[in-house]
Amino acid sequence: MAKDESIGAEEDFSVNEKREENDNEEGLFSSFQDSIVTHKNLNRLYSGDVVVLEKNYAKVSFTTTTEMVTDELGLIHSAFVFSPADYAAVMSINEPNTVIIGSKVSFLAPAKVGDVIDFEAKVNFEDSRKREVDVVGKVNEVKIFQGTFYAVVLEKHIFKTKIKNVKRTY
Numbered sequence: 001m002a003k004d005e006s007i008g009a010e011e012d013f014s015v016n017e018k019r020e021e022n023d024n025e026e027g028l029f030s031s032f033q034d035s036i037v038t039h040k041n042l043n044r045l046y047s048g049d050v051v052v053l054e055k056n057y058a059k060v061s062f063t064t065t066t067e068m069v070t071d072e073l074g075l076i077h078s079a080f081v082f083s084p085a086d087y088a089a090v091m092s093i094n095e096p097n098t099v100i101i102g103s104k105v106s107f108l109a110p111a112k113v114g115d116v117i118d119f120e121a122k123v124n125f126e127d128s129r130k131r132e133v134d135v136v137g138k139v140n141e142v143k144i145f146q147g148t149f150y151a152v153v154l155e156k157h158i159f160k161t162k163i164k165n166v167k168r169t170y
């Protein structure tokens with residue numbers, strides 16, 4: 001196998017080192033920290049960083065890493081692309097107890113290790129507790145993901161909410 005075709009190639013995909021450097025700086029994420037009211041405990045390594053947060057709009061930047069790779073060429077598993085898209089949708093709503101209840105998504109192009117994917121999420125429907133959010137993910141202005149997420153904003157945490165016809169104990 002040629003050097004440039006494998007993950008262990010001379011070219012180093014150590015995006016984790018870059019992330020650690022950014023985490024130590026006073027970055028954009030810290031300026032939004034006080035404004036974020038939902039999903040505060042989510043691991044940013046798998047969800048991305050909020051870079052813009054406005055009413056009914058959020059932008060999340062996400063860098064793929066070697067832990068997300070499915071093969072020797074650096075293909076990223078689609079679940080790792082879906083997660084920051086979901087996070088961007090939730091951040092555009094940014095209300096406590098927001099839960100994604102459905103989605104319709106398309107993966108338009110593959111992601112590879114080291115890609116920086118920017119997700120833009122816009123709330124396009126708001127009716128009391130229901131929300132519909134459109135999300136687009138791009139790598140270098142090339143659209144690789146698009147989807148619509150459906151969410152509800154609950155009065156209490158979903159595990160403390162009584163839902164009709166559901167029997168579940170925790």
